Structures are given as C-alpha cells and as structure tokens.
Amino acid sequence: MSNKNAHAVEHSGTDYMLLGKILVLLMFFTFATITITELDFGTLTLTVALLIAGVKSYFVIAYFMHLKHEGLLLKILVISVFILYILIVLITLIDYYYR
Amino acid sequence: MSEHIAHHDEHRDDAGSKLGMWLFIFTELLLFGGLFLVYSVYRLQYHQNFHEGSLELSVTIGAINTIALLFSSMTIAMALTAVQRQNKKLALIMIGLTLLMAAVFLFNKYIEWGAKFHHGLYPGSELMDGLDRGHLLFFSLYFFMTGLHAFHIIVGMILLTVCFVKVKSNKINNDRFVLLENGALYWHLVDLIWIFLFPLLYLIS
Amino acid sequence: MSNGVGKVEYVSYLEHKGKYTGIMSWLTTMDHKRISLMYMYGVMTFFFVGVVLGLTMKVEHLTPGETIMKAQTYNGVFTVHGIIMIFMVVIPGLSAVFGNFFLPILIGGKDVSFPKLNLFSWYLYITGSILAVVSQFMKAGPPDSGWTFYAPYSSSTGTSVIMATTAAFILGFSSILTGLNFIVTVHRMRAPGMKFFNMPLFPWSLYATAWIQLLATPVIGITLVMLIAERLFKIGFFDPALGGDPILFQHLFWIYSHPAVYVMILPAMGAITEIIPTFCQKKIYGYKAIALSSLAIAGVGFLVWGHHMYTSGMSENARWFFSLLTFIVAVPSAIKVFNWILTMYKGSIDLKPPFLYALSFIFLFIIGGTTGLLLGSVATNVQVHDTAFVVAHFHYIIFGGMGFAFFAAIHYWLPKMYGRMYNIKIANIAAVINFIGFNILYFPQFVIGMQGMPRRYYDYPAEFQPAQIFSSIGGFILAFGLVMMVWNLVKGARSGEKAPDNPWGGSTLEWTLPSPPSLENFDEAPVIKENPYDYK
Structure with a gap:
C-alpha cells in the first residue's frame, strides 16, 4: 500500500x-x-x-x-456489505413471516 | 496549460480508482438488493403462483444467457491479463468476444420479451390485468428485474466499447489499465446479478 | 508546484487564475473549496424557499379553518417544504458544504480523490433541485403525497409525483457519488503519517456518513423507480389495486430514510465535535469513543427503520424487535453528548457565536433525542403517531440538531473560507434570537400533539388556537433571527475585516493554513499531530 x-x-x-x-x-x-x-x-x-x-x-x-489478490481492507468491505444486506432482508422478513 | 489543469492531471491513483469502482459496485448491489427484497417478500406470500409463473419462462433461453454471460466474464478477465502482458491483439479479440456475448444475451432477451408481448403478456395489457395477484407480481417482477438488468448490460457494453477503442489507440496499456480493470469489474457485477436472477426467475418451477 | 522547485507564492483559491474567469471559473472548477461554496449557495437559497413555505403554513394555522389557503394548497405546501428541506437542504447540508471544504484539509490532502466526479455531483444536485422546484408549477399541480411519497396514494394521485420522485432520484444519486468520493478520499488522500486515529473527528463522522449514503441511498433509488414504473406502466408493486403491498413501500422507503436521518445528523455531530474543544481550549474527552460511536450509529442505524411503521399494520414481533434496536441506537448518540459535556468541564470556555450555536445544538438535540425514545417505544408511539408531537420531535432533531450545527459550523469556519470576519456581537444576538424563536415555534407542538393535534392538517379544533398562535409567533421570531444572521454573515464575507489565520485558537490542520487557503491547500507538507486536539 x-x-x-x-x-x-x-x-x-x-x-x-x-x-x-x-x-x-x-x-x-x-x-x-x-x-x-x-x-x-x-x-x-x-x-x-x-x-x-x-x-x-x-x-x-x-x-x-481478483478479490483474492486484493488487500484485507477490500475483503472486509465486501463481506460486510453482504452481511448488512442479509441482515436487512432477514429483518424485513420477520415482519412478513409473523404477519 | 494553466496551473489549475495541471493540478488535477498530475494526481494519479489507480488503487483509489479501483476502490471507487468497488464502492460503486456496492451501490449497485444494494440497488438490485431492493428488488431482491421485494421478490423475497412476494415469493413468501405467493409461493404457488410464482411456481406456476416461472413455468411460462424458457429454461433453455435462460441457460443459454447464463452461459453467454459466464463466458463473457471470463473473456473480459482474459482481456485484462492480455493487456497486462502486453498482448494487444489478444486483448482486442477478448473485448470483442465479450461484446459479442453481450449482444447474444440482448438478442435472446429480445426474442423472449417479444414472445411475451406477442401473447399479450406485458405490463398494462389486458391479459396482465386479468391475472390474480401472485401471477401479476411474478410477471411484474420478471419484466422489471430483467429490464433493469438489460439496461445494465447496455451500459456495460458502452463502457467496454470505450475500453476497446482505448486499447486500440494504446491509451490503455500495460502501465495504465485501470479503466479496463474497472470496466471488467462492472461487467462481472452484471454477471453476478444474473447468477441470482436466473434461478430465482427461471428455476423455481 | 508540479516541478517541486522553490517555494510557491501564496494565492488564495478565491483569487486563483485558472483557464476561465468570472462565473465560468466557478462552473468548471474542480477545486473542492469552490464546489463547497457552490453547494452552500444552493443550500442557503433552497433553505430560504423552505423557510418561506414553512411560514405560510404557520400563517395558515393562525386561525382554525381556511386562513390564507385551501386544503389542497396546504397539502402541496407541506410536501414541497418537506422535499426541499430534506433532499435539497439537510442531506447535502453539512456533508457536501463543509465536508467538501474541510475533509481534504483536515486530513492533509490537496483535494478529494475524484475532483471531476465532485463537480458532476454538484451538477446532479442542481439538476435534481431544479426538477423538484419545477414540479411545483406543473399543470397537474404540486405533488401532495408528503415528502414520504407513501403508496398507494402516491401511485394514484393526479399531481406531478413522477417529476418530484425523479428529482429525488437524481438528488439521491448526487448524494451517493459524494459519499463514494469521500470514502476513497479518506482512504487514499490522507497526508503521509496521518493514520485513521490521527484524524480529527469531523472526517470520522463524514466517513461514517459516506457509508450510509453509499449503501442506503440506492434502496430509495430503486423504490422510486418502482413507484414511477407503477404509475407509468402499471407494474404494481405497491398499489393493492394492482396486486402490490403498500407496507412494503414503507419498508423500502424507511430502509433508506431512517439511515438518511444519520446522514443529516452525523456530520452535524462531527462539526460540533470540532467546535467544542476549540472554544474550551481543552483536549476532546474520549477521542476513540466519539470516533467509533460514529461508526456504531451508522451500523445500527441501518437496522431500525421499522420504528416509523408501528401503526402501519406491521406484525407484533417486528414491532418489539424494531423497538429494541431503536433503544440500542440511542446509546452511541448519548456517548457523544456525554463526551461533549465532559470536554467542557473545567475548560476555559469562550462564548463566541460558534460555541453559542453548539450549546444550542446540544440542548435541542437532547430534547429531540429523548422525545425520540418516547416515539421509539411502541406503546407511546401508537398514541402520538402522526401528530404534531412527531413534527416537533423531528424538527428538534433536524432543525435544532442539523440546522443549528450548520449555523455553528458556518460561524466557525467562515473566517477560513472567505478570509474575513463577521460582526461577532450581531452574530451573538442573532444566535440568542434564533434559539428563543425556535423553542417558541416548536415546543407548543409537543403539547398540542400530545392532546391530539394531527400533523399535515390545514384545519384544527378551536381549543388549539392559543398554542398555534404562540407557535406562529415563534416562527416569525426565528425567521427574523435567521435573516439577521445571514445578513451579518454575507456582510462579513464581503466586506468584514480581514480574519487572522487562526482566529479561535484552533488546533486542527485548517488553522495552520492562510485564510483563505491556497488552491493546493498545503504548499508545504503538513505536520501531523498524534492527537489533533492537543491543547495544553
């Protein structure tokens, strides 16, 4: 870097x-x-x-x-974005699942 | 040349540009993410209707398009390698192949949508209005999601055409290739989204 | 400069001779400082349009029934007031104006990472703003759906909703690109030796904000496109008549719009965090706690959107879950307030205008924040949902919080931006008037909201009239204070006396530069301190 x-x-x-x-x-x-x-x-x-x-x-x-060859920063960012998205979907589905 | 211009030209940060492209990809993922969320909610509610709706879609065309996009993803990655290894001719061929695959994809989409329109199945048509809620939502989502994806294909094609011209005029070379790298990243994003669209729309029958 | 020989002669960025002169030198500029000023002129202009619209609503509320406008006009006015204030004033407010100017300087950089993109964002901002304003004058009539565009009303009303949503989409895109630019800037443009934990706290808050802009805004983007598709092609996602689910629209809308509240308030908190140590001449208390609480607010803030929807028919389990998360997000905000107050403890406090506004901010933010907890708990929320109580709450947060922080920031940094000083006495008087006017305007709304005054109604029962008149008087006091403040600032920026490089005794990097800074900010490499607030 x-x-x-x-x-x-x-x-x-x-x-x-x-x-x-x-x-x-x-x-x-x-x-x-x-x-x-x-x-x-x-x-x-x-x-x-x-x-x-x-x-x-x-x-x-x-x-x-080429994410495998990128720095740690980018790897963490990609994973965090996916986790955030999955959380948003799951929380929304709580509403629909229990309605 | 004035100082003002020089000030902004002297700064070159390829890693920064690439980080910027990744961030843009995150934005795009969340953009489609909103749609996938709508899809999940409605599929949870209208499981059976979505199942029936997807029977109307041709798995063959969907599979051909999947293969076309996967193949183009590989060729654009190879184009980048070729530029890095100073093989200009191979790079041009590979970008050309990518564009060809994109055209194949759009052509298939055209056939597919055309057939639907021919049967009177398009947003706002009488046939659509007569459907029950689940079917209506499935086809609305189908048109909206594939339409937005096709729009991204077109944007990607424009971007890659620019890359093609710049490789040809040596503006993209083995020292300066971040534009092609970013173009390729964008193209992989288009592929990534299709990887999820294909099973969600075509394979739930 | 580019050849690196000899010392560069100092020319301020305002007088720098580029390729163009006059107005073109501004419209084609890629200098973050000039772009910041262009944002500021835009934001201030639209702010006053919004203020005038707000005042007409206060005049309408002087008497029950029709005073100066019909119900439909009132619907248009509050919608336009909301769209302008949210999308054109508050969201770009601190981050695009002061972020653009001071983010690169505070981290020791020459500019943002993508200067061209920065200028492009500004053009998007202006395009979107013009569209939004034009939509008010269309034949179909101004949009009347409220700034929230709730379906199915927004997908069926005959007014020019499409144009307004397109405007919001473009403004959102401008916000995304600004955020993207700032993230890359923080990662790539820091001066050598400036680590993340050597950064001042305003860049920290901008960094957290930028992530929200980048990841939340696309969700509203796609939602608005779906809404437009619903109106144009009858692709029904939200209108029950077309098979859709209106509550899903509310989910998607608030998945963006709740984090957007943090887009507004985080940079405000950041600016306050810069101001307080300067006017107390004391090291900030709990540097790391403040820095990380910004990230925590951004992260948890993504997951609490449902507290806007307790009465929309969401399931019971989702309601208590969102309520729980809402209480969690209050913690990092409280950490910040705690740290600000502890920074003041035993400091040598200097009551200058920026600090007065900062104090007002803390006071108003505490009121807004604690009433927010009242709204975050399901049982009380059901009572006061969609009443004037909510109106009072979010004005305390957005105007009392972000607005007063903006005023604090402009009084703090104006000498640096223009190299001139405003009249401090008049600024102090205006600050006091604004604070008094603000409380008279909004506090009564808590009371009548509790008693059942609904929001977004042009009419009300006669028993609310005394409180409404009281509130309207506050509106006019506040407007008077605002005019006085801006007049004083404009006069100061144009013809005030020359400001010294460091008028307040600040310790961060911008005060090491001449006022106004040169085009490249740092003609010599900046000296990076271990802790940016090293007052003895």
Whole structure:
C-alpha cells in the first residue's frame, strides 16, 4: 500500500488457464442447478439453488474480480456489505413471516 | 496549460480508482438488493403462483444467457491479463468476444420479451390485468428485474466499447489499465446479478 | 508546484487564475473549496424557499379553518417544504458544504480523490433541485403525497409525483457519488503519517456518513423507480389495486430514510465535535469513543427503520424487535453528548457565536433525542403517531440538531473560507434570537400533539388556537433571527475585516493554513499531530 501504483509495476495478471478452469467450474455449477431444480426437492430446491448461486458468485468475485489478490481492507468491505444486506432482508422478513 | 489543469492531471491513483469502482459496485448491489427484497417478500406470500409463473419462462433461453454471460466474464478477465502482458491483439479479440456475448444475451432477451408481448403478456395489457395477484407480481417482477438488468448490460457494453477503442489507440496499456480493470469489474457485477436472477426467475418451477 | 522547485507564492483559491474567469471559473472548477461554496449557495437559497413555505403554513394555522389557503394548497405546501428541506437542504447540508471544504484539509490532502466526479455531483444536485422546484408549477399541480411519497396514494394521485420522485432520484444519486468520493478520499488522500486515529473527528463522522449514503441511498433509488414504473406502466408493486403491498413501500422507503436521518445528523455531530474543544481550549474527552460511536450509529442505524411503521399494520414481533434496536441506537448518540459535556468541564470556555450555536445544538438535540425514545417505544408511539408531537420531535432533531450545527459550523469556519470576519456581537444576538424563536415555534407542538393535534392538517379544533398562535409567533421570531444572521454573515464575507489565520485558537490542520487557503491547500507538507486536539 505504500507505493500507490504497486500493482502497475508487477503485472503478470491472472493466468489464462486458471480463468478457463474457473469458467468450466461455473458451467458445471450452472448445469447442476438446472438438474437439481428439475429433480424437485420441494421447498429445499430454492435453498439449494441459492446456495449454488452463492458458490458461483464466490468464484466470480474471488477470481474474475481478483478479490483474492486484493488487500484485507477490500475483503472486509465486501463481506460486510453482504452481511448488512442479509441482515436487512432477514429483518424485513420477520415482519412478513409473523404477519 | 494553466496551473489549475495541471493540478488535477498530475494526481494519479489507480488503487483509489479501483476502490471507487468497488464502492460503486456496492451501490449497485444494494440497488438490485431492493428488488431482491421485494421478490423475497412476494415469493413468501405467493409461493404457488410464482411456481406456476416461472413455468411460462424458457429454461433453455435462460441457460443459454447464463452461459453467454459466464463466458463473457471470463473473456473480459482474459482481456485484462492480455493487456497486462502486453498482448494487444489478444486483448482486442477478448473485448470483442465479450461484446459479442453481450449482444447474444440482448438478442435472446429480445426474442423472449417479444414472445411475451406477442401473447399479450406485458405490463398494462389486458391479459396482465386479468391475472390474480401472485401471477401479476411474478410477471411484474420478471419484466422489471430483467429490464433493469438489460439496461445494465447496455451500459456495460458502452463502457467496454470505450475500453476497446482505448486499447486500440494504446491509451490503455500495460502501465495504465485501470479503466479496463474497472470496466471488467462492472461487467462481472452484471454477471453476478444474473447468477441470482436466473434461478430465482427461471428455476423455481 | 508540479516541478517541486522553490517555494510557491501564496494565492488564495478565491483569487486563483485558472483557464476561465468570472462565473465560468466557478462552473468548471474542480477545486473542492469552490464546489463547497457552490453547494452552500444552493443550500442557503433552497433553505430560504423552505423557510418561506414553512411560514405560510404557520400563517395558515393562525386561525382554525381556511386562513390564507385551501386544503389542497396546504397539502402541496407541506410536501414541497418537506422535499426541499430534506433532499435539497439537510442531506447535502453539512456533508457536501463543509465536508467538501474541510475533509481534504483536515486530513492533509490537496483535494478529494475524484475532483471531476465532485463537480458532476454538484451538477446532479442542481439538476435534481431544479426538477423538484419545477414540479411545483406543473399543470397537474404540486405533488401532495408528503415528502414520504407513501403508496398507494402516491401511485394514484393526479399531481406531478413522477417529476418530484425523479428529482429525488437524481438528488439521491448526487448524494451517493459524494459519499463514494469521500470514502476513497479518506482512504487514499490522507497526508503521509496521518493514520485513521490521527484524524480529527469531523472526517470520522463524514466517513461514517459516506457509508450510509453509499449503501442506503440506492434502496430509495430503486423504490422510486418502482413507484414511477407503477404509475407509468402499471407494474404494481405497491398499489393493492394492482396486486402490490403498500407496507412494503414503507419498508423500502424507511430502509433508506431512517439511515438518511444519520446522514443529516452525523456530520452535524462531527462539526460540533470540532467546535467544542476549540472554544474550551481543552483536549476532546474520549477521542476513540466519539470516533467509533460514529461508526456504531451508522451500523445500527441501518437496522431500525421499522420504528416509523408501528401503526402501519406491521406484525407484533417486528414491532418489539424494531423497538429494541431503536433503544440500542440511542446509546452511541448519548456517548457523544456525554463526551461533549465532559470536554467542557473545567475548560476555559469562550462564548463566541460558534460555541453559542453548539450549546444550542446540544440542548435541542437532547430534547429531540429523548422525545425520540418516547416515539421509539411502541406503546407511546401508537398514541402520538402522526401528530404534531412527531413534527416537533423531528424538527428538534433536524432543525435544532442539523440546522443549528450548520449555523455553528458556518460561524466557525467562515473566517477560513472567505478570509474575513463577521460582526461577532450581531452574530451573538442573532444566535440568542434564533434559539428563543425556535423553542417558541416548536415546543407548543409537543403539547398540542400530545392532546391530539394531527400533523399535515390545514384545519384544527378551536381549543388549539392559543398554542398555534404562540407557535406562529415563534416562527416569525426565528425567521427574523435567521435573516439577521445571514445578513451579518454575507456582510462579513464581503466586506468584514480581514480574519487572522487562526482566529479561535484552533488546533486542527485548517488553522495552520492562510485564510483563505491556497488552491493546493498545503504548499508545504503538513505536520501531523498524534492527537489533533492537543491543547495544553
């Protein structure tokens, strides 16, 4: 962080192969979701589909968006924003669940 | 050149620009977050109707669009790597591919919406007015969410076109690539939102 | 400067020669200080429009029944008063005006991180403001939904709600971009050696505010877009006739608008925190507690929105839950008040205008805050919901809190911003008049609110008339005090005597600079202190 343009000096970037592997993984998860929802586990289906979506977004954020190689600050911020959003949704749903 | 201009040009802070883009992404996430909240509330109330409503959507088109966006997300990440490794030609190809995938996505969306309109299913239509509350809300959400997402795709395409031109004229190079980096971040955001929209709208049948 | 050779000759930012001269040098400026002044002129102009609208309401309330306007006109007037005061005055108030000017200076930076974006935010602000004002004169009539735009009325009324909501959307976007800019500025523009815990407390409060602006405003943005879509395309999210749920609108609205209250009050608290140690010549008591309580207010403030909705038909469990959270958010605010008062203890107090306003702020904020707890508890809230009691409460917080903090800040920093001093005696008299007028205006409303006077009514039963007249008289006293204050400030800024660099004996970085500062703020690297308030 001391050098403002530190990352401009080293720039090998993310390896092409790694990006390709992530894509394959994401494709796999996409087909997995479609298959699972067709099998139908009842109310669990959506939960599983959302969990898989969460895993997919982890890979997009960590590798495509390079969060894995960013500083601690940004990682904390991203996590906090997601936690805040989930809290807001849960608190709103308290109202609707008990109405 | 006056001092005043020089004052603002001399300052360059790539990490700052990137932090700014991330913050903008947070704003966008909360913007869509409001919509996802509306979706969750109504789905909790009209579980069965949402289930039936999603039967009307084509999983195939949705899946093709998902794949197109995932693929474009990879190509734009590769474009960034290419610029960093001074491979200008590959970078241009990769940005071009991304734009192509975006066009494919929009074309599919056009087909999908077109079919709905053809059947008389669009906001304000007689058919929509005749639906019961749950179905009405599902299709309202469908049009609103996909519409707003498509709008973001268009904005992203404009941004990436600018990047394309700047890579071509070497204004984006392996020393100065924060614009492409931010453009790519924005594009991944569009992809991220679709990752959630796809199961929520298409896969709850 | 750019080649770093020799000492730079001092030219104030007001006299700096750029590419353009005259008005264009302002409209194209990217200097945070000039942008701050442009915000201030906008805010002050709209403030007086809002004040005039408020006074017409007070005149209307002089007698029961129709005095000077019809019911529908009154609905328009209170809506416009609300939109202007909330979105155009109070939200950009302290953060865009004094934040822009002093955030970079207080952290030892040359400017904000994105000067162009900063100017763009100002243009958005002006565009949104003009739209909001124009919406009042549209053929359909001024919007009459109240500033809260509650559905389903807002989605069915024939008045120009679309234009007003578009205006609010644009103003919100301006606020988001300002917040974004400030967060990056705090992270990236601090002078070398300035750590987070070496920052003065005004930047701390701006930092917490900026997070709220960034994360809460988009929610209202999308809500207003949904409202517009509902009106234009009949996509029914909130109107029960179209299948929607009006209470969901209230949830979304307050998910933003409650944190927005902290967008208003946090920078105000920050400015007060700067003023108190200066006029007591004493180190601030509990630096870390004040800094972290700002973040705590911002964080918990996100989760308490439901206390605006106790009577809307929310479930019982949600009501006690929101009530609990509301009481928790009062704690960090109380910590701040406690620390301010302890800072004054045994300090050498100097009763100058900024400090007078700061004292008024604390007094009014305590009244507003404790009545807020009354409203935060479900049982009492149900009694006084939508009465003049609520009106009195939030005016004590927003006007008595944020408004008086704005006055305190402008009296504190005007010598630095313009390099000239106002007449201190007149400023003191105006401060006392404002304080008295304010209390006469709003305190009776607590009383008649308790007795059942509803808000947003142009009419009332005759038994409330004495209190209403009393309150209206207070309104005119306050307006007189405000005119006197602004006249004195304008005169001081234009032709007052030259102000010294450090007229109040302040210890933070802005007072080490010449008044007014130069374009680049720091022609020499600033000396960073361990504690910014190191009075002996």
